[in-house]
Structures are given as structure tokens and as C-alpha cells.
Amino acid sequence: MTSARIPALISELRRESRDGLVYMEVCGTHTMAISRAGLRQLLPAGIKLVSGPGCPVCVTSTADLDRVVALARRPEVTLTTFGDLVRVPASRTTLAAERAAGVDVRVVYSPLDAVNLAQAEPEREVVFAGIGFETTAPVVAAAVLEARARGVANFSVLSLHKTMPLPLRALLDLGETPISGFILPGHVSVVTGTACYEFLASEYAVGGVIAGFEPDDVLEALVMLVRQTAPAIEIGYRRAVRAEGNVVAQRLMATVFAPSDADWRGLGVIPGSGLALANQYRESAAEERFTIEIEEPVEPKGCACGEVLRGVLDPADCALFGSRCTPADPVGPCMVSSEGSCAARHRYRDVDGVV
Amino acid sequence: MTAADRILLGHGSGGKLYRDLVRDVFVAAFANPVLDRLDDAASLATSGRIALTTDSHVVQPWRFAGGDIGLLAVAGTVNDLATAAARPLALAAAFIIEEGFFMDDLRAICASMARTAAEAGVAIVTGDTKVVERGAADGIFITTTGVGEIVVDHELGAQSVRDDDAVILSGSIGDHAMAVLAARDEFHFTTTVESDCAPLWGLAEAAIAAARDTAPAAAARDTAPASAAALRFLRDPTRGGLTTVLAELAESAALGVEIEERAIPVSAAVRSICDLLGYEPLSLANEGKMVFVVAPEKADAVVAALRAHPLGRHAARIGAITAAHPGRVALRTVLGTRRVLDMPVGELLPRIC
Numbered sequence: 001m002t003s004a005r006i007p008a009l010i011s012e013l014r015r016e017s018r019d020g021l022v023y024m025e026v027c028g029t030h031t032m033a034i035s036r037a038g039l040r041q042l043l044p045a046g047i048k049l050v051s052g053p054g055c056p057v058c059v060t061s062t063a064d065l066d067r068v069v070a071l072a073r074r075p076e077v078t079l080t081t082f083g084d085l086v087r088v089p090a091s092r093t094t095l096a097a098e099r100a101a102g103v104d105v106r107v108v109y110s111p112l113d114a115v116n117l118a119q120a121e122p123e124r125e126v127v128f129a130g131i132g133f134e135t136t137a138p139v140v141a142a143a144v145l146e147a148r149a150r151g152v153a154n155f156s157v158l159s160l161h162k163t164m165p166l167p168l169r170a171l172l173d174l175g176e177t178p179i180s181g182f183i184l185p186g187h188v189s190v191v192t193g194t195a196c197y198e199f200l201a202s203e204y205a206v207g208g209v210i211a212g213f214e215p216d217d218v219l220e221a222l223v224m225l226v227r228q229t230a231p232a233i234e235i236g237y238r239r240a241v242r243a244e245g246n247v248v249a250q251r252l253m254a255t256v257f258a259p260s261d262a263d264w265r266g267l268g269v270i271p272g273s274g275l276a277l278a279n280q281y282r283e284s285a286a287e288e289r290f291t292i293e294i295e296e297p298v299e300p301k302g303c304a305c306g307e308v309l310r311g312v313l314d315p316a317d318c319a320l321f322g323s324r325c326t327p328a329d330p331v332g333p334c335m336v337s338s339e340g341s342c343a344a345r346h347r348y349r350d351v352d353g354v355v
Numbered sequence: 356m357t358a359a360d361r362i363l364l365g366h367g368s369g370g371k372l373y374r375d376l377v378r379d380v381f382v383a384a385f386a387n388p389v390l391d392r393l394d395d396a397a398s399l400a401t402s403g404r405i406a407l408t409t410d411s412h413v414v415q416p417w418r419f420a421g422g423d424i425g426l427l428a429v430a431g432t433v434n435d436l437a438t439a440a441a442r443p444l445a446l447a448a449a450f451i452i453e454e455g456f457f458m459d460d461l462r463a464i465c466a467s468m469a470r471t472a473a474e475a476g477v478a479i480v481t482g483d484t485k486v487v488e489r490g491a492a493d494g495i496f497i498t499t500t501g502v503g504e505i506v507v508d509h510e511l512g513a514q515s516v517r518d519d520d521a522v523i524l525s526g527s528i529g530d531h532a533m534a535v536l537a538a539r540d541e542f543h544f545t546t547t548v549e550s551d552c553a554p555l556w557g558l559a560e561a562a563i564a565a566a567r568d569t570a571p572a573a574a575a576r577d578t579a580p581a582s583a584a585a586l587r588f589l590r591d592p593t594r595g596g597l598t599t600v601l602a603e604l605a606e607s608a609a610l611g612v613e614i615e616e617r618a619i620p621v622s623a624a625v626r627s628i629c630d631l632l633g634y635e636p637l638s639l640a641n642e643g644k645m646v647f648v649v650a651p652e653k654a655d656a657v658v659a660a661l662r663a664h665p666l667g668r669h670a671a672r673i674g675a676i677t678a679a680h681p682g683r684v685a686l687r688t689v690l691g692t693r694r695v696l697d698m699p700v701g702e703l704l705p706r707i708c
């Protein structure tokens with residue numbers, strides 16, 4: 001770890017910061033990195049860090065989780081997904097509970113594993129429940145193409161993928177949280193580049209810095225934000241992010257997916273913020289292959305994940321935090337997911353309480 | 356491929372095939388006077404307090420960089436005995452084998468068990484084998500039971516731990532879990548990390564000797580070996596890792612534990628896999644490490660003794676017991692910030708030990 005720079009960055013922040021600064025990160029990896037390093041303990045009192053809608057599992061709506069469960073319950077379906085989704089509460093159950101009851105749910109570490117599984121078990125309908133942002137979407141796109149190239153017809157994708165910039169617009173439009181600037185996601189931006197964030201500065205006068213994931217990367221981004229005299233989008237994570245992004249990955253996504261409406265926990269339906277399989281790949285879409293019917297969704301009782309994801313409520317201020325809701329016995333997705341902000345704050349709290 | 360290359364259901368039947376298997380594989384590998392008698396129970400002579408432990412091993416795959424299920428099965432039980440300061444006296448091994456398992460693989464596993472037992476200075480004196488139908492077990496499961504003779508006369512354990520005691524770790528953490536993870540190949544990564552799996556009685560013995568009170572006054576008082584009461588607690592951080600050992604210790608001792616992230620050895624390779632996959636090194640399983648809690652005045656001597664042992668070269672004092680925040684473990688990060696270490700929940704790695 002490059003912790004040698006930390007003291008200098010901290011004193012720089014102390015020197016340059018003002019009161020009442022609120023910076024939001026919108027990436028689960030940042031959420032975890034900040035809490036794990038205990039960065040809040042080092043910051044000057046005037047700077048507050050809040051988490052936004054950056055945890056892919058957490059922003060998945062209960063209705064979408066119910067659709068995943070409904071698919072998994074079909075006898076011919078083998079549902080594959082990333083581990084984090086398995087424990088998240090849908091309306092009346094979790095995939096983990098369904099699996100224990102005999103439903104065929106399998107955790108994979110890459111969508112390509114799901115394609116391999118489909119090839120190995122041709123009598124099963126292997127569905128991959130795809131969640132995540134521009135980081136995972138290209139990998140899923142590649143898996144769809146690979147399945148097609150190999151003629152694996154029993155593989156399909158329920159795409160719950162979302163794209164990053166639009167929820168930031170939605171947040172700013174709501175205006176509930178005063179946001180002085182964004183710590184923008186490093187991994188997502190490796191793919192997207194910077195252009196998609198320019199509206200933050202030009203339309204909303206809110207700056208942003210794309211940050212890496214080491215503690216000093218985050219502090220450096222904060223220093224850059226504090227120093228901005230005019231709102232701008234800057235790259236702090238120069239070793240990985242280029243202004244134009246990863247053109248190959250962008251093209252892959254644009255080929256396989258098309259923008260669609262997506263339902264965000266806490267923000268509701270945001271038009272064009274999702275990725276559905278494009279027209280020529282519709283036969284790989286699970287929702288084309290199977291009719292998915294769900295009952296009226298039921299939200300986890302007393303859970304304030306929606307407010308937490310909008311940065312309106314600090315996780316520690318949720319009435320259930322640490323009492324009824326802990327990582328061992330979670331109530332809402334923000335405590336279940338390893339990238340959720342409630343989980344991060346609980347897992348990495350100080351011995352004497354939350355920081 | 357002939358039937359003779361594989362384990363058959365008949366090998367578990369108790370008939371001739373079974374006898375041949377016992378003689379040609381197990382007795383051949385573990386040869387010792389007690390086992391050679393092939394009695395249903397082994398008789399042992401002991402004096403003093405004994406420790407008894409048992410552990411089942413189900414690691415998948417059974418072979419991984421730096422070890423295999425045989426090494427694990429023997430080392431795991433020897434190490435459990437070592438946590439009670441017990442010199443291993445004898446081991447028993449029970450095998451559940453899936454029909455169709457390769458005979459050569461079973462031989463390799465037994466050879467590894469024999470080698471590890473010899474290294475630990477203990478014999479495998481009795482055993483049992485069951486063969487189950489294909490699909491009823493995954494390859495091979497081994498349960499080892501160990502008896503040991505406790506070499507200290509004070510009570511070891513969380514209840515003996517005091518405010519201000521030193522916490523010592525015998526070496527780098529996370530290697531075993533990452534070696535097995537790489538061998539499972541689910542994440543498709545390759546690494547140079549090897550499992551640390553090893554029998555630790557020798558290492559524990561070195562720590563016990565270093566903890567003995569050798570002040571001239573005490574030595575002059577009587578001829579009995581000096582007390583090792585400065586050694587309070589030993590535990591091998593296997594499943595759940597260092598975090599679990601310390602969290603359980605804090606809870607049962609009703610004291611706090613304060614550790615320094617900077618002092619905890621983690622290899623660069625393990626750290627980079629953890630960064631990539633989002634694992635916490637402190638919560639990863641080890642099979643060749645020991646945590647010691649020692650009275651502060653003996654801490655340096657114990658660290659020096661551990662470092663002089665080949666399995667403890669990277670031993671370090673990683674923290675201390677404190678009366679503050681009883682029941683909780685605090686980690687002082689490399690940045691100087693502080694956070695709690697909770698027992699890990701949920702996604703622990705499957706079947707790594």
C-alpha cells in the first residue's frame with residue numbers, strides 16, 4: 001500500500017478544506033475501501049463522505065429480485081448469478097432459501113462459467129441473472145456472443161444491468177442531499193471514460209474526480225475536489241482511466257445491449273438507465289423465453305435502504321442498524337451485499353461505535 | 356485401466372478385498388508395531404493429563420499447491436493437540452472413500468500422511484475405511500483423531516489470559532486458503548502461493564520452552580521443570596482465520612484485543628489475490644500457523660524461539676490484550692485509524708480444510 005503519501009494528503013486536506021463539504025462516492029468498492037481504511041477518522045470535520053447508489057446488488061429493486069426468484073423456480077431453469085445476490089431478500093424469500101428448498105441456483109464467478117455450464121448440461125435452461133454497471137455488462141455481453149458462437153442455445157440472460165451517470169442526474173434533480181462533489185467510480189470509468197459525466201459540471205455545477213481504490217487514491221481525489229475553483233470532471237486515477245474509456249468494451253456493450261428503463265431501489269424507474277439485450281440478441285433474453293409473473297413486491301420491513309442509497313440517511317442512523325440488522329442477520333440489501341454501505345459501516349465500525 | 360486401479364465398493368466390505376487394502380495400502384504406509392497388530396483398538400501407555408481431539412477433512416480438490424488432504428488430516432489434528440500444549444502420542448484415521456477413487460491417489464495420500472506423522476513424531480495406530488457408492492461422497496473424506504500428552508501443568512486457555520499480555524503470530528496468513536482457492540480453479544487465476552499446511556508440535560514446543568520461568572531463583576527452588584504459566588493461550592487460526600481466533604478469545608476472556616495491521620505478515624501474492632477478489636486476509640484459513648498469547652515479559656523470548664524454528668521464521672508480536680473494550684477486537688490500520696474486527700459471516704470459502 002502506498003500509505004507513505006497519506007500524512008501529506010491529510011494535511012493538505014486540512015489546509016484547503018472548508019466547512020459543510022459533502023462528497024458522495026457511487027461505487028461499492030469505494031464504499032468498502034473508505035470504511036476499511038477508516039478514512040472518516042482522518043478527515044477534517046468539515047468534510048463528510050456519503051455513499052450513493054453504487055452497490056449493484058443494493059440498487060436492484062425488490063420487484064426485479066422477485067423476477068429472478070420466479071425464474072429460478074421454473075423446474076427447467078438453472079439460475080446462475082454472482083454470490084452476493086443469493087442472500088439478498090426478495091419479497092418473500094431469498095435465492096439461498098430457495099436453493100435450500102431444492103431450487104437449482106448456482107453461484108458462478110464469471111458469466112462465461114454459466115455458458116460452460118449450459119454447454120455441459122444441455123437439458124437445462126441456464127439463465128444468468130446479470131447485475132452490475134458498465135464494469136460487468138461488457139463481460140456479460142461477451143458471454144452472450146460466446147454462447148452464440150458456440151451454438152449454446154440453452155443459455156439466456158436476465159439483464160438487470162444499469163448504467164452509472166443517469167442516477168446521478170436523478171439524485172441531483174431530487175435535490176434532497178446537498179452534494180459538493182462526486183468521487184466517481186474508477187472501474188466503471190475505465191470503460192466509460194469521462195464524457196458521460198460532463199453534465200454534472202456543466203448542468204449542475206457539481207464537480208467530480210474519478211478515483212482509484214487505495215486509501216491514498218481516495219484522499220487524492222478529495223484533495224482535487226477541494227481544490228476545484230470551478231466545477232469540473234477530472235481523472236485522479238490516471239494509471240487506469242483514459243478520457244475516451246475502453247472503446248472495445250463500449251462497442252461490445254453497444255452491440256449486445258440497448259438502453260432500457262431500469263428500476264432502481266430508492267430512485268424508482270429511470271428511463272434509459274438500464275441495459276436490455278438488443279433486438280438481434282433478443283432470443284438470449286430470459287424475459288423473451290419465459291413468462292415471468294410476480295406478485296406485488298413487499299419491501300423489507302423497517303429498512304431504509306432507499307434513503308441510504310440516495311445519501312439522505314446515514315446507515316448508522318437507520319433505527320435497525322446494528323440492532324435488528326447486522327451482517328450476520330441482515331434486513332435489507334445494503335447490509336447483505338459485501339459492497340453495501342450498511343455492511344461496510346457495520347463491518348468496519350470503530351470498537352467504540354460507528355465512525 | 357483395470358479394476359485394480361480403483362477403489363471398489365467391495366474394498367469396504369470387510370472381506371478379502373478389504374484386508375488386502377488394509378495390508379497393502381494402510382499398513383504398508385503407516386507401518387508401526389501397534390497398527391501392525393491390526394487389533395480393533397490400539398492400547399497406549401500414558402502418564403499425566405491427556406488431550407483428545409478429532410477433526411474431519413473434506414478439502415476439494417484433495418491436492419493443492421503445498422499439500423494434500425493427507426498432510427492436512429495429520430497436521431490438523433497434531434495442531435489441535437498442540438493448542439492444548441499436548442505432545443502427540445497417537446493418531447487414528449478413518450477414511451470415507453467414494454467408489455472409483457484411484458488406488459494410486461489413495462497411496463499418495465497415505466504416503467503424505469505417513470510423512471507428516473513422522474515429521475510430527477507420532478504414529479497412526481488404528482483406523483477404519485468405508486467405501487460409499489459413487490456420488491455419496493466427493494472423492495475422499497478423512498477423519499483423524501489424536502491423543503496427546505499435555506506437557507504443561509497450568510491451565511491454558513482464554514480464562515488464563517490477562518490484561519497487557521502479548522499476542523504473537525507465528526507467520527504469514529492466508530496462504531492455505533488462497534492455495535486451495537487457486538487449485539479449485541473457479542476464479543481462473545494462477546498464483547505462486549503454496550499452502551502453509553504443516554504439523555506444528557515442534558513450533559509449539561519451542562514456544563512452551565521459551566515461556567518457562569528460568570529465573571535462577573525459580574530454577575534453584577526445585578528440580579521440577581520450571582512453570583510455563585507465562586504461556587496463556589494457543590490456537591491455530593484455521594477456518595475463519597485470525598479474526599475468528601481473536602474474536603472468540605476476546606469474547607471468552609471478556610477482555611479486549613488490540614492488534615496492529617502493520618505487524619501482521621501477509622505475503623504480497625496473498626494480498627494481491629485478496630484485493631482482486633475482495634477477501635479479507637485476516638479471515639482466511641491457515642493450516643500451519645499458531646497464535647500465542649504470552650505474558651509480556653516473555654514475549655520477546657517466545658518470538659525469538661519461534662523465529663529460530665523453520666516454521667516460525669516470520670513470527671511477530673502483533674498486538675496485546677487490553678482491559679478496554681472487553682469482548683471486542685480492535686485493529687489499528689496502517690493508516691493509524693482503528694476499526695473493529697468482527698467474526699466473518701456468510702461467504703466463507705467452501706471446503707478448504
Ligand code: SF4
Pocket residue numbers: 302303304305308315318319320321322325326330331332333334335336342
Ligand atoms: S441498516 Fe439494515 S435495515 Fe437499515 S437501511 Fe441498512 S440494510 Fe436497511
